[in-house]
Amino acid sequence: MTNHWTDLANVDYFLVIGSNPAENHPISFHWVTKALENRGAKLLVVDPRFSRTAAKAHFYAPLRSGTDIAFVNGMINRILENDLYNADYVKYYTNASFKVNAAFRAYMEAHTPFPGTFPGLNTSANPATYDKTAWGYQVDPNTGIPLKDDTLKDPDCIFQIMKQFFSRYTPEVVEKITGCPQATLMQITDEYAKSGAADKAGTIMYAMGATQHTYGTQNIRAYGILQMLLANIGIAGGGINAMRGESNVQGATDQGILYHYLPAYVPSPTNTQQSLGIRAIGTDMVSTAGSKVVTSAASNFSNLSVAVNDILVFYAGNNTGNGIKITSVDSANQLTLQYAVNKAGTGQSFMIIRAGSYLAANIPVTNDPQSINWWHNRSKYLVSMLKAWWPNQVNVTAGVPTGAETAYNYLPKRSGDYSYISLWEAVHAGTIKGLVAMGMNPAVGSPNSNRTRAALDKLDWMVIMELWETETAQFWKRPGVDPATINTAVYLLPAAAMVEKEGSVSNSGRWCQWRHKAVEPPGMAKDDLWMLNQFYKRIKSRYQASGGAFPDPILNMNWNYEGTEGIPEAAKVSRELNGYYTADNTVVQNFTKLTYTGSTACGNWVFSGCFASADKVEQNMMDRRDNMDTSGIGLYSNWAWCWPLNRRIIYNRASVDPKTGLPWDPSRKVVQWSTADAKWLGPDIVDGGATNSGIVTESSYRLPFIMNNDGMGRVYGSFSLADGPFPEHYEPMESPVENILHPAQPTSPCVYKYPGDTNMQLNVFGDRSKYPIVGTTYRVAEHWQAGAMTRNLSWLAEVQPSMFVEMSLELAAEKGIANGDQVRVSTIRGSIEAYALVTGRLKPFQMNGQTVHQIGMPWHYGYAGIAKGDSANILTPSVGDVNTRIPEFKAFLCNVEKI
Template identity: 35%
Template sequence: MTSHWCDFQNTDVILNCGSNSVENHPVSALWLEKAHEQGAKWIVVDPRYTRTAEQADIWCPIRSGTDIAFYGGMYNYIIENLIEPGLAKYLADGDMSEYNFEYLLNYTNASYILDPEYEFDPATGLFSGWNEKTKTYNVHSWHYETESTEDWDTSETGAYSWVTKPGTPEFTTPTLTNPKKDMTLQDPMCVYQQFKKHYSRYTLDTVSGICGMDKDVLELVYKTYTSTAKPGKAGTVLYALGQTQHTYGAQNTRAMCIMQLLLGNIGVPGGGVNALRGEPNVQGATDMGMMVNEHPAYLKWANTTDRSSLRKWLESQTYSDGYYTNKPKFIVSSLKEWFGENATVENDYGYDWWPKVPSETGAVDYTHISTFELMQQGVIKGYFNWGMNPCHSAPNAGNVRRSMANLDWLVVADQVITESASFWKAPDMNPADIDTTVYYLPCALIYEKPGIILNSGRWIQYRYQACEPWDQAKPDYEMCDLIWTAICDLYRKEGGANPDPILKTKWDYYVDGKMDPRPVAWALNGYRVAGTDCNCDSKNPKTDLLTGYAELGADGSTACAMWIYSGMWSNNKAPLDPAEQPLCRRSTEDKSGIGLNSEWAFSWPSNRRILYNRNSCDMQGKPWNADKKLMEWTGEKWDLVDQADFVAAKDGKPVPPNNKTFFMLWEQKARLESYGMVDGPLPEHFEPFESPCDDNPLNGAFQNPCAFGVNYASTKQGTKEQYPIVGTTYSVTEHWQTGGQTRLCPSLVESMPSQFVEMSEELAAEKGIKNGDEVRVFNNRGSVVVPALVTKRFAPMIVNGKMQHQVGLTHHFGWADLYGTGDVVNDLTPNVGDPNSFTPEYKAFLVDIEKA
């Protein structure tokens, strides 16, 4: 989330697309309603007429899985109606009355010249660099042409003198390649011209046909939202799982970023690309690297190819310019926290002790979906199932249950006996055929333990313990410590293969001999190693906590597990008192006047409330909207209302305004076209894995050629002839996730006693179904029986000239012994996913229905 919830009040136009704020994130809706009351327009693009749509000015229904077509049409609308009519006038006299050309030209890569081999072929749906054999792209041709190069100055007085400091690992420093540019945007190979050419196919007629939208309503949406392209205006886009859970979910997110860049909505009050998290610590889990390939703080784990040694990691991951030139400081500091005094420059700070993620073509894949395939193959024989319920929540959940039956042992850590903890009790399982030993570890609820959480807006807060854990339940970190201690004891007593990664890991997060989250907070914040006693076993430990990530070094002098969190726990006078740390600030006084609330909690990074905030000003450093100022150049220095997300000062001297406004990228410009995605440099519309259509009007690929998991036999892909109805899943306010906690609350089960399939009146009449009837929803993967909810909130669509029905299913019930039970709806969803994030495609699949 580039902004935060309180900032929604500053917007001029709200766009909910792939999210349902009023029902699923009701607190966020308070700020949307405040903006609405102040005159903001509210747009909802959703397959259903949701309670959020009820609040909005415009509701535009969309066929599930066609978001990129919708965004591509908006790009084309912006180009045809705003950029092309005004570009010549802007270049001649600087006119920006209707469109912020200064933002486009100076803060994005629109003017950069692409490699001459760059191309896209609509006939095949493929970009240049495609390898048909491996089904992957070589992204070389997606880069820029080079104008000149610059080497790092590592001399004693140079900007990168730290590279030669004793203790810094040796690596070949990167060379900055300065791209060729055309500031008139006329060169046929500049990003803008290739972008314009690419999306010229996305006409109103084509997009409305693909998405099943009314053309006039679609045009009204485009006209309303693109009004934010004027300097001083802002539009916010709010998304959730409706965007991400597709075989092109990461490109959906990219598509929103591009839209906001074209409109100048990134880095401004009331703007941003804002993910609404459905649980109070989803952001924290993301930051911590809860994916196979992601190291905490958005770095990369060691692998078996370009990151197989520390030197290779440094050479492949360190940017040639921008703030990520400091990645060596981040990774070495992380290694120092990981291995403590055992990490030295002579042993590459213990880098070789880290496990290596397999990365060669054809290597074993340990991502979530593939984990269950490996269980079926007998590769994975034991499984820790911690804080999740895949027998209920994973796609193709029936396949998950059958896979778990091949395990030797399964450990489930959760607050209740979930479907995963009792998978052999599923209606389709025979316990006599299952030899898996299942261990259940009851863990404490969020109220029964202290610790740190992060909300959607990246605000880090400390949550105090309200009561003791019930019965035998323990906090997660205590369970981790018990297991860790036992493993180490076994290695010391019995030996074992490769002991160093275990026995040389630093594990000293204790206070008075008990595992405690406060010393963990020191590790996340970072501290100086020299002269520090970090045994963490006394009431008044000596610490040297860092005030921010700018103090990190690559020479082993600092330890820091999460560079982005640095500064959240920095008060050395009270290292064991959360109330005295920045993350526990609770001042309700808002000095900004625009709801930044900078003295409430701590927002990573560096207590910054709005990311990329340099973009809130023009090239001279004057705010686009003086009434909502984040910062301003006075002529001598920066007057900062929010923490600067750019280099505002260097060596103690103010840095005058420049166009380096996205300093986390080496170009320091935002990317309309990017070589950072595995499935294409621009978002391109593809159909879902299971599509109701005969073809794709925009390209010949039909489906994402890089989609993940499509060749697994277990996916059992269905066809439109077998299953003609589009299905999607969503949540209700009364229940949470797989229902393990909420179905233990009788009042919640009474208010929402079952899940349901929601359908249009027209589809119900066609199938002979009445409201409340028991309905069977089925496809190749599964069959569930749920009550029918017949409403006007779904309506048939005309998709490419043909009538198309959609249905929606809620997914909170299962067989576990709680107050409310039911079939597992995720038996229907396909176990395929996005090739960048591996997120499953829950939001668009095919089913058929009949009266049960």
């Protein structure tokens, strides 16, 4: 969430799409209901199925599963066509005025109608990839700063390109794709577009209904663009709010559980990044504004080994955040730079980064003096993390943390695809022989779960930490399997439940809340930290006793979490996450104190500040319980602690009018710039530095989107996405219809295709003639994820005791199915049995002259627990999102018949 749960009370217009908060995030309705009652807020719900959330909506739009982009692009088009966007916000805070390389427009003009592929596609690779050169900005050849047209009229400027791009999504076309009547689309758009007014706020609440598609990331891009156009990012009651599916999944993500991240969103190294890359650090570089040649007067600059293509990054001084490529070095160590340095000045600290290194790949650069480009600090975060993990290795020589390279070498270098589906394929292939599953039930939660279950059969061993004997824990005796044929050694470690252990829990709104142990765990159950501590100690002792390949990272690791009697304490972990000064072992105030010299250690920079009330003053900020709100907008800033820096609404610099520095809406003040004080005032903690001006005409003005190197909210871009600078409608891998926009390119061109297998379970997609019905999966209020925590409780089993399939009256009549009948649902991958729930809440879609039926079912059930049932994921395909590889659970083709 850019905002947070309590902030939902500040909303005027809710757009609920790809989520069902009344059922899946019921506590959100504590705050939604306040906004509805106290502000007269409007609730707009877009969902294939009339859900319990839809039942509370002022406006409801049905759409076929998997067509969110067409729907939202239709909204964007209507907003652009009718000038419903917030012109000031778009001009000052987004990249709409930036000019794109002429080659991009040339391609788009030459390829009309749009063929479904952007310029630069290389289809010979799997997955197909884009050369994104043509997507880039035009930059000033002397300064390196992107060229803009503030009138938004230049044909190369993003605003014009986007108007052209989205113009294809007319209400008629959207209706043909989504099945949503065009009048409904227009009504929802016009209502939601009212949130574009300076004194109105609109929020988007989304969840897995948005993300679990092959183009899921682009769904979210579309939401982001919509929110930018309507000036809804950074303000109270606005934002783009991902409602996380589990209570601490935000915390898990923050701690680096995703395969491509170390903790705190620092990318994990790849095998092409064999060095960290700190070549030299120093201060007092003399530079001349406007000059492409810089020299140094400082002694620590004289012994630099600098090479062409190295990058010079400024960390303090007038050019902070700028990073410029070195194009030549002369014998006097005079550097010639790719672009001119913007501002002259002494006292500038800098780092020179080796070309081809990890840091060169992961430190975004800019030459725009107004861009804070926060990620230029990544070197500080990684070096401090390495210092926390291997303190004795990260040594400093002549001011350079040379030992950081040693510690960096300890990090595994990513060489393959470690995404979820691919891991299971590696188990199938025998590459992975062992599994540690902590609170994870893949036998129910995995796509194509028959295949996952078969993969479990191939493991040599499995350790599972669980509250109950879940489907995964008992995969070896599942229905239809002879336990004698399974050779996997299975260890079930009884785990403590949430109230039986201590630690921090991070919610969707980034609030880190300390939870105390209420009761002791039953029997032999232990908390996760205890188990992990044992894992580490026992693995280390094995290495100590008998050596092994590359023992150094294990043997040298800093591991000091034990308190009295050898019991590990969560608070000690939190203290390390907060960070400390290595000289005196006192806590750092927050991540602004971190350095790249090895003088600080910090396990997770976004958590820095969670364990310090001031510099060197230790306090568990997450344990704060002051529920008085003095902000007037429900920030509750003294309740628990929120990353980053206890900032409750991120990108909040964008909540003010840059002409005045004052809030767009004075009644919902998040922050404001005070010229008299020459700093930002609260109630919230401002993004990007308190003394950088918020008034665009002042010299210290800084752009609000500090995590983007261009400083702007991107209505075009994200250069980090694999599949295009704009979201384009593609069909799911299994679709009941042609893609009417580009029949030759129906699905996303960049989907990774797994090699086929003999069981016809992988890289096979159902034919619409055999499987004409759209299927989707979801959760219900009464059960939780893969069901272990709820299907084992009789009271929750009682409220949804059986697996069911929801279908329309029309489809039921066609198939001769009555409510409560036992039915079979099948896809090309497998089939399940369930009760039919025939309801008027699902309706067939009329699209382009064709009737398309859709059915839906919960994915909670399995063969263990009190409430048992077939698992919906037996039906879902093993194919993932282009950018994240999250499986396409939400749209597939199936058929249904009465048993």
